[in-house]
Amino acid sequence: MSKTVKLRKGFDINLAGKAENKISDSLRSRTYALKPTDFIGMQRPKALVAVGDNVKAGTPLLLDKQNEQVNYASPVSGEVVDVKRGEKRKLLEIVILADNEVEYESFNKYSVSDLAKLERDELKAQMLKAGVWPNIITRPFGVVADANDTPKSIFISAFDSSPLAPDYNVIFKGEDHAFQAGVSVLKKLTDGLVHVNVNGNDEVNPAFLNAEGTQVNKIIGKHPAGNVGVQIHHIDPIAKGDVVWTASPYGVIQIGKLFLEGKYDAAKIIALTGSEVSEPQYYKTYSGADVKTFTEGNLKSDHVRYVSGNVLTGESIGEGGHLGFYANQFTILPEGDYFDMFGWILPRFNKLSFHKAFGLFSFLNSTKKEYVLDTNTNGEPRAFVQSGAFEKVVPMDILPVHLLKAILAEDYDDMEALGIYEVIEEDFALCEFIDVSKHNVQSILREGLNLLQYS
C-alpha cells in the first residue's frame, strides 16, 4: 500500500550554479580513482593491485580484510598508476589511467526470465564478486551491507533534495529496463518490501513510478525529504535489532546492468555545479572521475574549493581530486578564508541564514533567490546555547540535541533509546549548517555510531 508522507520541517538551501539540463560526453577523464575512505566503516582496506598492473572494468582493486567477500572493483580499464597511502600506510586511493576504450570483465548474463529464477545466494555471489555490492548500504550505521543479513525491507530514494542536487529525471533517463532488473534482484534479497520513494511535488521519472514489485511512496517537503533515512522513519521505522537496506537508483541500475549485460558498468552521469562554475551542466563519465577534466577552463575564479558531493555532506577533494564512489555531483565553491571586519554584526542580505537574528535579512529575499555561499564558518566555535532550532530541520520524531548530548556523554543506552539507529550523518547535516555554535554535528554523530557498532 503506497504511502504519502508530508513533511513540514526542513530547509532548502538554494545555491547558485545549478546544472543546466544538458549532457555532454565530450570530456573524458584521464584518471579514475577508487577511494577506500568513501566506504564508512572500512577498517582494514587491502589493495589487490600494484602500480603497473593492468585492470579491466570490474577487476577487484581492493577489499576490506574485515569482510573479504565484498569486492571493490575498478570503474574503468587501464593501468594502475598510483596507490596512494597516508599515515601508517593507510590506503587512500587507487588511481587508474584509463584506456581509450573500456574493456569489461565478463560476468554471468541473464535474460529477464532467467533472472526471475535465480536464487538469493546466486544473486548475492555475483553481486559480491562483480563490485556492485557496495551500492547496498545497511541501516543502522550506514555502512556497506553485510551479505549474511536479510533486511526487513529495502529503500530506494528516487530523488535528491540536497543543495544543487542533480535531477534524477536527467541522470537516470531511459534506464527503466536496468532499474527494473535491479529492483527484481533486490526484491529477492528481502522478505519484506522494496520501497521506491518519489518526490510528491515534482515530475517523476517513469522508471521509478512504474517499477514492478515495489511500493512507490510519495514524499513531500523540503530537504531532507530526499534523505532515505527520513523516509524510512516515516514509512517503516527502524527499531533496535532491525536491519534495513538502502540503495541509490544509480546502484540499482548498476546491479540491473550487471545481470542483464554481464558487466560492471560504472558509467555515470554527473552534475558539475556550484557558483564558481562558468557553465554548470551534466557530464557523462565514470565513477571516480577526476574533477580537473571538467573544471579546466570552466571556472570563474581560481580560489575555489572542489567538493565531491553536495555542500551538506560532501568532501573537499582538492584540485586534483576524484569523485567519491557514492557521489554524482561536483560542487565548486569559493573559499572563505578571509577576515570579515565586524562581520558578526553588520547587516547581511546575501548570506543565507535559517535564523532571523538581528541583521540577517536573507529571510526577506524571495525563496527563489540563489545564493553564493563560501566556505567561511561565519563565526567561531562556542558553547551550546540555543535550543529548539535543530528540531526544526530534522523532520523525524527524534530529539537531535539530546541524542548528540548522549553521544558526547558516551551513554550507550540513551543513544539507543533516542534513536541513533535511525540516523546517519546526512540526516543531521542541516543541524550542522544552522548551528549557531558551529559544532561538527555530523562527526559527533559518527563517533556515536562507531561507539555502538564496535562495542
Added chain:
Amino acid sequence: MKFIRDIVEKAKVPFEKGGKLERFYYLFESVDTFLFVPNETTKIKGVQVRDAVDLKRFMMTVIIALLPALVFGTYNIGYQYYHAIGQEPASSWDMWWIGIQRVVPIIIVSYVFGLFIAEFAFSVVRKHPINEGYLVTGILIPLVMPPTIPLWQVALASVFAVVFAKEAFGGTGMNVLNVALVARAFLYFAYPTNISGDVWVYLGGHQTVDGFSGATPLALAAQTLESGQSVVQSFAAHGSYSLSNLFYGLIPGSIGETSVLMSLIGALILIATGVGSWKVIVSVFGGAYAMGLLLNLIGANQYMLMPAEYHLVLGGLAFGAVFMATDPVTASQTETGKWIYGFLIGVLTVIIRVLNPAYPEGIMLAILLMNVFAPLIDYYVVAANKKRRLKRATV
C-alpha cells in the same frame, strides 16, 4: 581594513603557542573575533558552507530587544526622581540626565566585574574561550536592580553570579540557574535592606514631597492583606497606579522592569527573530492569568480578589517572562517542556505573590525554582520520546 588586520596579526604573535602571553590567548581571541569574523573555513568532510549566524549575533539580538526597556528605565528614574521630590524639571533632558547618571555606572560596574574580571579570569585558568553569554547577562543585571543600588553591591553580585552560578557549573551553556537572577537573588538575601522597601525611587539625597509614597504596586497589594481594602481601590488611592499606568510603566520599580509595554516590544523582537521562545513567553502570561483567576474563585482575601489581569502588569512579570524565562540555557530544552515550564513559572509567580507576601516579587523566585525543575520536565518529555521508540522494538 587590511591595515587594521595587520596590526591585529602583529599583536597576536605573543599570544600564540609558545609565545610569552600564551596563557592569555583567549583574551586575545575575544578581542580578535570581536573585530573580525575569523578566516576559518569548513572542514574537509561535512558541511562545506555554514549559516551566516553566530553566537555573537544571536546574543546581540537579545541586547537589542532589551534596549527599549533600558532606555525607558533610564528616563523613568529621572521621572520618578522629580515626581518624588515634588519639583518640575526644567526640561525632559534633566530627567534623562538623572537616569543616565544612575544607569551608566551600574552597567559599567556590571560589565567590568562580571566580564572583565570574573569571566576573563576563568577563561585564563580554565583555558576556554570567552563566550558571549555575559554580553546579555551584563545588561540584565542592571535592569533588575533598583536605581538606588550601591555600586559595590552590583560588583559583588555580578562576580558572585558569574563564579557560582555559571563558571562553577562549567561556563556558558552549562549553568542551571539564570545568571542575572542569581545576582539579584544574592543581593535579595544578602543585603535585603538595599533591595526591598523604599529603594525604588532615586532621591539623590533629597526629601520626598509630602504625601509621596514610593511603595511599589506589589507592596501596596500585599498591604491589603492587613488593611482589608480592595487592591484596586488602594491602587486608585495612590494615584498613579491605574491599569494603563502599570502597563506603560512610569512607576517606581527596578530599572528595566516597570514597563510592560517595553518588555512586549522586546518580546516582539525576540519572537520575530526566533531568538526567544514564544512558547515560554505566552505560557508564563497564561499561567499567571490562570492562577489569578483561580485565586479570584477562592477569594479568601482582598489580594486573591484582585482582578487577574493586574497580575500581568504588576512587578517584573512581563520582564521576567520575556527576558529571563526564555534564557535558552536554563529553560526547558524540549518544545513540549517549554509550555509546561512557562506555565508553571506564571502559576508560581502568582502563588508566591499572593500567598507569601514576605516576598512581594514572585517572578524571580518562580523562575529560579523552575530553572531547577526544567531538567526534570525535559526528562519526562525525553522519556516519552524514548517510549514511543521502544514500542516498535522487537528485541
